[in-house]
Structure formats: structure tokens, C-alpha cells
Amino acid sequence: MSAVAARTDRLLLANAIMGQLLTGVATRIFIISLPTIAGALDADILLISWALIAYQLAGISLSVVFGRLGDIYGRSLIYGGGFAIMAVSSLLCGFATSALWLVLFRFIQGFGAAMLSSATRVLAMEAMPESAAGRANGYMTMSFHGGLLIGPPLGGLVIDLVSWRWIFFLLVPMGALGVLLTVLRAKKGHTVSPVRAPSIDYVGAALLIGLTVGLTLVLDRRAAATLGAERTGVVAVIFVATLLGLLAHEHRAVNPIVNLSLFKIRMFTFSVLSLLLLATTTSVLGFLLPFYIQEVLHYSPSFMGLIFLAAPIFTIALAPASGRLTDRIGPRIPASIGVLMTMTAFGVGLLQRTDSRWILPTLVMAFMGLGSGFFNTANQTAIVASVPRDYRGFATGMVQTLFGIGSLLGISLGGALLTLAFRHYSGMPGASPSAANPDAFVASMNVTYVACLAFMVLALLASFLRGGTRIEAAPSPGGSS
Secondary structure, three states: OOOOEOOOOHHHHHHHHHHHHHHHHHHHHHHOOHHHHHHHOOOOHHHHHHHHHHHHHHHHHHHHHHHHHHHHHOHHHHHHHHHHHHHHHHHHHHOOOOHHHHHHHHHHHHHHHHHHHOOHHHHHHHHOEHHHHHHHHHHHHHHHHHHHHHHHHHHHHHHHHOOOOHHHHOHHHHHHHHHHHHHHHHHHOOOOOOOOOOOOOHHHHHHHHHHHHHHHHHHOHHHHHHHOHHHHHHHHHHHHHHHHHHHHHHHHOOOOOOOHHHHHOHHHHHHHHHHHHHHHHHHHHHHHHHHHHHHHOOOOHHHHHHHHOHHHHHHHHHHHHHHHHHHHHOOHHHHHHHHHHHHHHHHHHOOOOOOOOOHHHHHHHHHHHHHHHHHHHHHHHHHHHHOOHHHHHHHHHHHHHHHHHHHHHHHHHHHHHHHHHHHHHHOOOOOOOOOOOHHHHHHHHHHHHHHHHHHHHHHHHHHHHOOOOOOOOOOOOOOOO
């Protein structure tokens, strides 16, 4: 492991920022191009959606594994490899001649994104003094949301002016620059691998990958629609069996990929819980709000895009301040403020009606951005900095995995709650939610928001229960948990 920085390593910090920016742009720039790509490749919505699922699968299932590999063997090779794979796979995506090829190349792209995401936060923390861990994570939150901010307008402009293929080609130079920064940083010679690296828990890694793949296939609506109800049930059974197998194996493994003893660390466990709850509920909001804005209020997609800019703008503006506050007083207060801001977003959402103006959904997104700016920086600092230093890559990968699982849980939960409420308010037992009945749709949306507020109360409680005002790295746990 590299020594704790006495002063800021600007090259390493720039390298970490580039990784976050690239993954943020790659995440959002593809989504807006889905209809265009589907038409160009003569694919239906279910087939083209697998290009999203494949990317998610790789990111959710591999981030923790790559994070742990970085802890053991050093991060430079994995991080630089992630940039290289992102560059090559983006080039291949741009040349894809069919939807099936695009799905394959997107999986490879997700593979590279997982390699990057498993290291960015811990690299930023290694680039700065130990007392500046909050600021380091603030830069990471700011750069990722910067990618989310510029991705949609950049993608839309490229599609209109050139071709959908160039949304992938544009990522190639970003990946190449990341490789160059990684090589330059490696030549500086500060990062060293352990003289005698512990053995890799290959069985645990395989079980963890199988577990997250199974969870994705169970929760993702597009995957469930493709698999069918009967096959989804089989996958659910396999998921439970894999979970039990993973817990049993990791309990007795000498060097487990998931060291269960880390969950004895109070700050780590409650920070993980609050992140999962917040990621789940905010995913519900992100899932429902576009339908409300476009199909109930009848605003255009381009205008909706402007409304959605409010969230990343506020997140980018507040993330550095949250980082400085975390360094001064610890993560509990800023993270809890973030939860309260997000609860306010849902509270404003409850005021939305069928004839509301654009200002209400804009306020919802603004409070979402405020909440994200405060919460993400402080909470992710708590997760990564509270574990032993030789497990920080694992913790960074855990953050990425939790965001992915929370997103899937939120979409699944939001769809189920909306459907149940819509059938009640519409008086049609077998109906699917539709803005064709706007009164029932908005009433159902509000019921779903109330349920999310209940989850947010639990997130707030978990945020307060993390304890302590200062973050201290726990001592390295023993091999077995």
C-alpha cells in the first residue's frame, strides 16, 4: 500500500478525477441515445435494454472483487487496465453492427467501469493528507456528477450533429488520457504492492459475482420481462442458495473476499445501511418523476432535461463544502443533513398535482441535488475511511455495488407500489399504471412517496447511529471472520 500522503499528489488526484468523470459520462450519455440506437440497429426495446443490463451487471458484480484485488496487488495495474478497457470497448461499441454485438461490447465496457469505480475514491484519499479524506471524496462526488451533468447534452448534440456512434467514440480519448495519467503516476514510483500478497479467495469472488448477477436478474424489470416469471423464480431460488453459500464460505475462508468482521465496525455498517436505503428511495424518485413531468404535465423531453439539471448542479456545488465539513466535524451531521434534504424533496413531491407548474418538479430535483451533495461525500468518506487501510479498495467497490443494488431495488419497489396504489385509485384490479388516468396516477405516485419517506426515516436513524465525530481506520482484521 502507498504511504499516507503528507501533501496533495496532484497527478494522482487528477487521475482519480478522470476516472470518476469518465464513468459519469459513460453512464448517462448512453441512456439518452437508446431510442436512436434501437432504430439504427433494428432492435426492439427489450433487446436494446440488455445493453443497459449488461453494463449494470458488470459494474454491480465486479466492483467489490476488483477493489479487493487492488488492495492485495496494488491499484495501478487495475486502474490503468480499466481505462484501457473502457477506451477499447467504447471503440468497439461505436463500430457495433447489431444489438447483440452492442450488448457484448457494453458488458466489456461495464467491466472496465467496474475496474475504475473500485479504485477512484481510495486513490483520491491516498493523493491527499489523511486529514483531508472528506475533501478527497468531495472531489470524487463532484467529478462523477459533473459527468452526469455533461453526458446528456453532449450526447444529444453529438447524435443530432454526427451519429449515435460518436457518443462512444468520444469516450476513447478520455480513456486514453486516463491510461497516460496512470502510467505517468506509476513512473513516479510511490505505489508498492505487498512483498508477499495473500492468496485470493477465488471461490468467494465467484460466489459474490453469482450473487450480484442473480440479484440483478431478479430485480431488473427488463431482465425479468425477458426471462419470464417462471425463470425469474428459479433465479430467485438460486440467489438465496448462493447467498447462504457465500456467508458460509466467507466465515471460514482464510483471506475472504468479503471479510464479515468488517461489519462489526459501527461506522462502516450503519453508513452502508444508510447508503442502501437512500439509493433505493432516490431511485424510486428518478424512476417516477419523468413519467409525471412528460405524461401528466405534458412538458417536452428537452424541457424535462433542463429540469433534471438542477440535481447535479446543486450536488457539484455542495460536494466540496460537505467534504470540508466532514473533515472538521465528522460525517454524521453532514450526511444526516443530506438525508433531511432528500426527505424534503419527497415532501415537495407530495405537493404535486395534475395541474402543477414546472417549478415543483424543479424544486424536487434541487433538493435531491442538495441531499446528494451533503450525503454522498460524507457517507462515502465514512465507508472508505473507517475500514482498515488494506480493505479500502473493497469498501470503494462496495459503494459502487450498493448504488447499483439500490437502483434496482428502487425501480422494482417503486413499480410494485405504484401498481398496487393505481389499481386501488382507478378501481381497476388488473390495471397497469398509466398517465391516461392522471388523477389516479398522481395519487398513486404520492402513496409511493409516502412509503419512501418511511424508508428515509430509517436512513436518518442509521445515519445518526453511525456514531463518533471523527473517522478512524479500524485495525486490520484477522484472516477469518
